[in-house]
Amino acid sequence: xxxxxxxxxxxxxxxxxxxxxxxxxxxxxxxxxxxxxxxxxxxxxxxxxxxxxxxxxxxxxxxxxxxxxxxxxxxxxxxxxxxxxxxxxxxxxxxxxxxxxxxxxxxxxxxxxxxxxxxxxxxxxxxxxxxxxxxxxxxxxxxxxxxxxxxxxxxxxxxxxxxxxxxxxxxxxxxxxxxxxxxxxxxxxxxxxxxxxxxxxxxxxxxxxxxxxxxxxxxxxxxxxxxxxxxxxxxxxxxxxxxxxxxxxxxxxxxxxxxxxxxxxxxxxxxxxxxxxxxxxxxxxxxxxxxxxxxxxxxxxxxxxxxxxxxxxxxxxxxxxxxxxxxxxxxxxxxxxxxx
Amino acid sequence: xxxxxxxxxxxxxxxxxxxxxxxxxxxxxxxxxxxxxxxxxxxxxxxxxxxxxxxxxxxxxxxxxxxxxxxxxxxxxxxxxxxxxxxxxxxxxxxxxxxxxxxxxxxxxxxxxxxxxxxxxxxxxxxxxxxxxxxxxxxxxxxxxxxxxxxxxxxxxxxxxxxxxxxxxxxxxxxxxxxxxxxxxxxxxxxxxxxxxxxxxxxxxxxxxxxxxxxxxxxxxxxxxxxxxxxxxxxxxxxxxxxxxxxxxxxxxxxxxxxxxxxxxxxxxxxxxxxxxxxxxxxxxxxxxxxxxxxxxxxxxxxxxxxxxxxxxxxxxxxxxxxxxxxxxxxxxxxxxxxx
Numbered sequence: 125x126x127x128x129x130x131x132x133x134x135x136x137x138x139x140x141x142x143x144x145x146x147x148x149x150x151x152x153x154x155x156x157x158x159x160x161x162x163x164x165x166x167x168x169x170x171x172x173x174x175x176x177x178x179x180x181x182x183x184x185x186x187x188x189x190x191x192x193x194x195x196x197x198x199x200x201x202x203x204x205x206x207x208x209x210x211x212x213x214x215x216x217x218x219x220x221x222x223x224x225x226x227x228x229x230x231x232x233x234x235x236x237x238x239x240x241x242x243x244x245x246x247x248x249x250x251x252x253x254x255x256x257x258x259x260x261x262x263x264x265x266x267x268x269x270x271x272x273x274x275x276x277x278x279x280x281x282x283x284x285x286x287x288x289x290x291x292x293x294x295x296x297x298x299x300x301x302x303x304x305x306x307x308x309x310x311x312x313x314x315x316x317x318x319x320x321x322x323x324x325x326x327x328x329x330x331x332x333x334x335x336x337x338x339x340x341x342x343x344x345x346x347x348x349x350x351x352x353x354x355x356x357x358x359x360x361x362x363x364x365x366x367x368x369x370x371x372x373x374x375x376x377x378x379x380x381x382x383x384x385x386x387x388x389x390x391x392x393x394x395x396x397x398x399x400x401x402x403x404x405x406x407x408x409x410x411x412x413x414x415x416x417x418x419x420x421x422x423x424x425x426x427x428x429x430x431x432x433x434x435x436x437x438x439x440x441x442x443x444x445x446x447x448x449x450x451x452x453x454x455x456x457x458x459x460x461x462x463x464x
Numbered sequence: 465x466x467x468x469x470x471x472x473x474x475x476x477x478x479x480x481x482x483x484x485x486x487x488x489x490x491x492x493x494x495x496x497x498x499x500x501x502x503x504x505x506x507x508x509x510x511x512x513x514x515x516x517x518x519x520x521x522x523x524x525x526x527x528x529x530x531x532x533x534x535x536x537x538x539x540x541x542x543x544x545x546x547x548x549x550x551x552x553x554x555x556x557x558x559x560x561x562x563x564x565x566x567x568x569x570x571x572x573x574x575x576x577x578x579x580x581x582x583x584x585x586x587x588x589x590x591x592x593x594x595x596x597x598x599x600x601x602x603x604x605x606x607x608x609x610x611x612x613x614x615x616x617x618x619x620x621x622x623x624x625x626x627x628x629x630x631x632x633x634x635x636x637x638x639x640x641x642x643x644x645x646x647x648x649x650x651x652x653x654x655x656x657x658x659x660x661x662x663x664x665x666x667x668x669x670x671x672x673x674x675x676x677x678x679x680x681x682x683x684x685x686x687x688x689x690x691x692x693x694x695x696x697x698x699x700x701x702x703x704x705x706x707x708x709x710x711x712x713x714x715x716x717x718x719x720x721x722x723x724x725x726x727x728x729x730x731x732x733x734x735x736x737x738x739x740x741x742x743x744x745x746x747x748x749x750x751x752x753x754x755x756x757x758x759x760x761x762x763x764x765x766x767x768x769x770x771x772x773x774x775x776x777x778x779x780x781x782x783x784x785x786x787x788x789x790x791x792x793x794x795x796x797x798x799x800x801x802x803x804x
Contacts, residue, residue: 278618331763353767370697423671427693
């Protein structure tokens, strides 16, 4: 292990904040110190880490002094507000928000895909969108073998992507539904229990929502393929914390299914989960709380000789957010490969 | 209205059977008589129709005498067992199962798409797969204007597609989940509450499941396009009774979005539901208990100039099964257009 790191979590009281704490503990991350930061509204409480109660302090100009890493997951506005102070304090911000992802000066990193990009940071490294991370971990190893020409994606996204309050809303509405009571949307614009709807992020001029355009733009940057053709339909479904994606991948050349399966079976951060006899493929409950993205149903597209169909599930809070951020820190501070 | 019809429902105690009763009542269908049939196991009970208790009789060789139409929704085995007796009794079977759908002698009909095919029946007319019906109602009007070259579909399918017991299972498991109890799959092979999985129909040699191949083969027959290229990923999601589908449609020529919108706004059996300001598009709760298939998010595919993306929701039990069957009967017995 490398030298111990001084870490601050900005947005410690949120869903991703909680997962960061879990992971730092689980992975025996070499911590010199741990600081928990949140907005003045959320500060003042305590969180437990390795059996110890740690106070949640209000974020301030001076909060980043003596810190090596700031893991930020309190939204784009908060990240933009404090980025300068973090860098001036000599710390590196690994930012889970969308604030800096498309900034050409800021690396956007999935450690299994473009670890080399992390090295050229200037104090900020962006953690990609959750749906994009899960997709890139799976499609990049295939893309390296035979370049992808076009992706048609449809997603099945859990409530956790909208935070802890959205997860509670799904729980509350589900209970109300079963009791025959009306569902009252507060976090999501429409009922989520026993329902689903196109992703609620703002719509762009071109008819795509922000979530879909993140998949397009971020995957191009992460995979170093500025011309990658990708279209997506993102959908919120009544799941707690894992996303699923149906991906149609068209390659420059036909891609033998067995070769794709072999590549994915060996790909870092990916687990192949296929039992064709039992019709058993990745499900959200398989990956909840797990690090790897599960992939299966890899099959030749019967409508297009150069295309494959596949299906993946990944934990949105873990690999889709908190784990990826910690892997970035490990990549730059722990002198051994991040992935097996 | 035409002359009154003598109708029998085979499989009266199932989810589709219940919906057939509801629809016959709602639509003031000109009934001369109504006979309810079920397996000996389910027979012996009573169902209510227009305030009247009607006995559910066990199906038998002689049960179809004096009947004009047999609406069958008790599964493929039951339909195959009784089809000959139905035809010999001089009745017409409108069969909701997969038993005869791909039989070249049997018309496979969506009244909004291929009503003319119904005329050439020889005693059996097949009602298509639910997912296929919902898709064809929406894509056929576009296909008529500019031929579709390829469809990439991803579905979000409700529990109702597996019957009333599956809907109860979703309810029971959801309650168990909220109470922290284990989920016990009985109808579905895997937990459905707060989970989802690739469609549980048997897998074919080519890696597609039966449900997906129904979309491929049935849509070709219904739309009269034997070479239509279509690939699909079908997924069960924790919804009660409405399906959703994300469709990527590639045409022979670029299809102006406004023209597609116009066509769908006027298409029979379709309702356009798009509020781009409010990010408000079709949701399962919009269409539950409704006749029309709701379509929205019609947009130019940014990855392919000749493709459009769109999103639809439709009631699986209603237009996906019971309503379509009754429309077929109306088409052949009621001397006026079925659709407005």
